[in-house]
Amino acid sequence: MVFVGSDDQLTVPTAVKIVIAGGFGTGKTTMVASVSEIAPLRTEELLTEAGVHVDDLVGIEGKDTTTVALDFGRITINTKVVLYLFGTPGQNRFWFMWDELATGAIGAVVLVDTRRLDSSFPSIDFFEHRGIPFIVAVNCFDGSQLYTVDEVRHALDLDEAIPVLLCDARDRESSKAVLVGLIQHSMNRLAAV
Amino acid sequence: MTSREDWWYDEAAGPLVRPYAMVRGRTRPNAPDLHLVTQVRASSFASDQTSLTVEHREIMSLCARPLSVAEVAAYLDVPLVVVKVLLSDLIERGDVLVQTSTPQIPDRDLLQAVLDGVRGI
Numbered sequence: 647m648v649f650v651g652s653d654d655q656l657t658v659p660t661a662v663k664i665v666i667a668g669g670f671g672t673g674k675t676t677m678v679a680s681v682s683e684i685a686p687l688r689t690e691e692l693l694t695e696a697g698v699h700v701d702d703l704v705g706i707e708g709k710d711t712t713t714v715a716l717d718f719g720r721i722t723i724n725t726k727v728v729l730y731l732f733g734t735p736g737q738n739r740f741w742f743m744w745d746e747l748a749t750g751a752i753g754a755v756v757l758v759d760t761r762r763l764d765s766s767f768p769s770i771d772f773f774e775h776r777g778i779p780f781i782v783a784v785n786c787f788d789g790s791q792l793y794t795v796d797e798v799r800h801a802l803d804l805d806e807a808i809p810v811l812l813c814d815a816r817d818r819e820s821s822k823a824v825l826v827g828l829i830q831h832s833m834n835r836l837a838a839v
Numbered sequence: 840m841t842s843r844e845d846w847w848y849d850e851a852a853g854p855l856v857r858p859y860a861m862v863r864g865r866t867r868p869n870a871p872d873l874h875l876v877t878q879v880r881a882s883s884f885a886s887d888q889t890s891l892t893v894e895h896r897e898i899m900s901l902c903a904r905p906l907s908v909a910e911v912a913a914y915l916d917v918p919l920v921v922v923k924v925l926l927s928d929l930i931e932r933g934d935v936l937v938q939t940s941t942p943q944i945p946d947r948d949l950l951q952a953v954l955d956g957v958r959g960i
């Protein structure tokens with residue numbers, strides 16, 4: 647790894663990330679919170695009122711801006727590796743944020759709520775089109791497990807190779823199992839190429 | 840803690856006053872690529888900090904341990920675009936060290952380490 651500067655370079659860890667995506671209210675922030683070692687943090691990107699990403703502050707003085715918020719958490723893997731979990735901001739807007747989130751990511755978990763399966767379609771499209779490894783996690787809101795895994799797979803028109811897991815995003819072990827499922831899926835994809 | 844509305848949505852001054860003032864509208868001509876997860880850390884040979892702003896100094900103390908750009912922005916409670924300018928200042932001074940690579944898709948060994956790590960939490 648290359649650093650600007652020279653002193654004890656080894657003490658800066660390698661950062662990896664996983665994207666937690668899905669429709670509004672599917673449990674993204676809940677999942678980040680249940681596995682993160684810190685209370686989820688929130689960071690904001692600026693947009694102009696027209697929805698254009700502000701990546702330079704020159705010339706925007708006095709212009710109206712709005713913000714897009716990202717929730718994220720952290721898992722320190724060891725002294726050399728740190729994993730970040732990012733919940734995606736709203737679908738259909740803010741795709742520039744999704745691109746930044748997806749770059750170099752291990753992959754994505756697409757959360758779905760079976761009461762509103764269609765709310766996660768845009769997330770699935772996004773990762774499919776960009777060839778980013780993803781798995782689908784069905785967040786089982788109390789008593790709302792309306793469909794079997796196969797029915798969900800069919801309704802979402804998912805490739806056979808995409809794992810579909812059931813989970814409870816509030817539960818740490820359940821959310822851990824989802825992350826493990828995604829990492830294994832990414833490893834399998836790597837082995838396949 | 841003051842709520843962010845206290846300074847962020849200052850009715851008289853408009854929404855961008857504080858962050859704009861903090862970076863004085865400067866661009867970042869020689870800035871390294873700073874991504875959300877790019878790791879930054881204060882150098883143990885940091886220069887004299889008396890000329891630094893409060894925000895710069897706050898970053899220096901936050902980065903006593905390695906942190907991502909996103910974490911620095913969150914703890915400082917400023918938008919990412921602002922923290923990137925502030926970090927660039929410190930990097931230029933040699934006070935903050937940074938990973939210069941863009942995020943890479945992890946290789947098999949790294950994935951295995953992450954898998955073991957997640958299983959272990």
Ligand SMILES: Nc1nc2c(ncn2[C@@H]2O[C@H](COP(=O)(O)OP(=O)(O)O)[C@@H](O)[C@H]2O)c(=O)[nH]1
Nearest residue numbers: 670671672673674675676786787788814815816
């Ligand atoms: N009953 C139940 N509620 C959940 C579950 N996951 C999330 N929630 C609730 O659903 C709401 C939306 O969750 P949130 O994580 O904010 O969704 P996000 O919009 O995807 O980030 C919150 O009130 C959560 O407490 C779950 O597995 N079961």
Ligand SMILES: [Mg+2]
Nearest residue numbers: 674675717733
């Ligand atoms: Mg959320």
